[in-house]
Amino acid sequence: MAQVCSSGIEMLEVCVETVDGIAAAVSGGADRIELCSALALGGITPPHALIRQAALAPIAVHLLARPRDGNFRYAAGEAALVAEDIRDAAQAGLDGVVIGASDASGALDATLLSAWVAHARAEGEKRRRPLSLTLHRAFDLCPDLLDAMETAIALGFDRILTSGGQPRAVDALDTLSALVARAKNRIIILPGSGVDAANVSAILATGAREVHASCRSAAGGASEAEQRFGFQNGPAMHTDVAKVSALCTQLRRHETLNSTNI
Template sequence: MLEVCVEDGAGMAAALAGGADRLELCVALDLGGLTPPSSLLDLAARQPLPVHALSRPRPGDFAYNARDCALVQADLAEFAKAGLAGAVIGCGGRQGLDRGALAEWVDHARALGEARGRPLSLTLHRVFDLLDDPFAGLEIAVELGFDRILTSAGAVRAGDGVARFAALVKAASGRITIMAGGGLEPAAVAALRAAGVHEFHASCRSPVPKACVDARLIDLGFQAGRGRQTDVSRVAAFVAATS
């Protein structure tokens, strides 16, 4: 299973052309991803792949106040209304997950799923990689009913955390899926598969060719550097590694 993280229509098209199995939708990937607008949700819902959308109301940490939590609640309703397959959420910090906020969101997502007759698949995002005790976090995620955890196993690059992935998969014991993502490269997939990982997450982006960059956009602050875009060939390389 390859989930490709995309932030625009071109990314969706490239992921589809490259053979992705699922999309994670967000915006501002260079900030780690933020909640996408409703217009992008509607476009994603028309794609012939399941789509999970990220709810992250602001950049920075994941220690959310009441206003932030309310925004996530509203996002979940938007995702369900658009007809998406799932949501990607998380809250907490080094000392642990915010069980209270997560429980409220999970309950809300379940109610939304019941109302539309189809559940929202729930992914706990990489707040998990901040935890001092990820195994305690895993137990909370299982208890709350998450379907999967997106993680680099605490490493900067997922491929550097193979031993920790094996331990997480063992601790999960089939109760929750461990999905590898974060700086992931196709060359690392085989070792992660051997460690028991079967779902993979990558943005599959490459730098925009210099010939396609308008320097004026950079000068005026409309674009930060050359930027990166979803690359069909990188998606295909991941598909080959995960097949």
Template sequence: MSVAEDMVRGTRTMLEVCVEDLHGIDAAIAGGADRIELCAALGVGGLTPPASLVRAAAASSEASGVPVHLLARPREGGFVYTPREQALIADDIRTAAEAGLAGIVIGALDANHRLDLPALAALVAHSKSLGDARGRPLSLTLHRAFDLCRDMPDALESAVTLGFDRILTSGGAPKAVDGVEMLAALHQQAAGRIIVLAGSGVSPETLPAILATGVREVHASCRTPSATAADPAELRFGFASPGRAATNRDAVERLANMVARHPALE
């Protein structure tokens, strides 16, 4: 875990913003995000971003002090990965470590909708080895593959045993506000051994109910429809999507201010 994260862990509520481009990085930092999750293709839940964007995010992180975590997800769809796909994830973790990012976000399931313990154990060991080699550990987040687990309380115990620092989850519902009962139960079960990071549909309207579960880290995209309409020719050729959205600095700031006003832990 980075020094910046370690200083605030357990003392105040934190906002993580997921972004997919340079504009998103800049908007999240300017709006007051506590941490950034770096992705590509947020429209399908996020995929691994290109190495060039990773390096740019690392430079922005160094300049601003805002930690950046890399999502390592090699393709859209489910989370049952072949050995070759697991090797891609391992290589992406190395990219994050060598670029100087603060952490990585990974996950994998088996065919029975349980965590793929052998695959995750190998990836966690790889991450820890890379952290040791650079003299600064990589913070480890288990991503929302967790929400597809048939037994989430059991999966939480596995995540603790594996050595994850946090779990990104919506409580098993498509939107976190609809999974508040499970989020509260998971937070209570975690008992300080692992952080429950609540994400999906986090907004100023849903934030109070989500924070009422006891969680102290929330994850949001803070995206709004793009102010710039796509060129009709770009749409016709399929080079742009009609419903483009972008990280909005004001949306980040509004949510960050609400999070900052939440009472600190004793």
């Protein structure tokens, strides 16, 4: 079994969309996987077969429950799909789910999220093991991030995946610092988007102790026929075990320095 990159102080979550991605995240030393498909679209719910395969991984796996790309305002039918995804994650033996929803103003849809959280808790009780709950980057579209964080805390989320309201987390260090400071250990702030070995030290300086990254590299271009038929658009991407390992090395280094300075 691969050694995880931290001893509980700092953690790396890697988002993956393939069986090979699961293996690369584990081999590189990730602590947790966010399982999805279509990362090029920000991630949507993966197929059942991939969920079952991910359940065999030796590290924690959280399922992204997002029924489509685009905005996070969901009609009743789409909301029901997310509820089914939550049930599927629990029944497959996964460790958590990643969910989010917006209302017409761009703020969190607290009513819908409350229903999903209650559903997740009920599914956890059925299997006698709770589902960890992550609020995804619908949070970053909220007009007031500090207010949205308080809503997430009141709803019972365990963590918030956020880039601090900017496309890349490294461009929102002040906001991330403010979120971590206001959270006061009531909820975990999980910075993500554009996180890599070169900038993770700056991101950890915000006080965050978990980070989220894709650790992807180009796997080669599509053939002319594949592009002509629309089977692929641009180069294929894959989870790069070397990037996972490099990020873990930086996390270990940061954790060692913190331990030495205590």
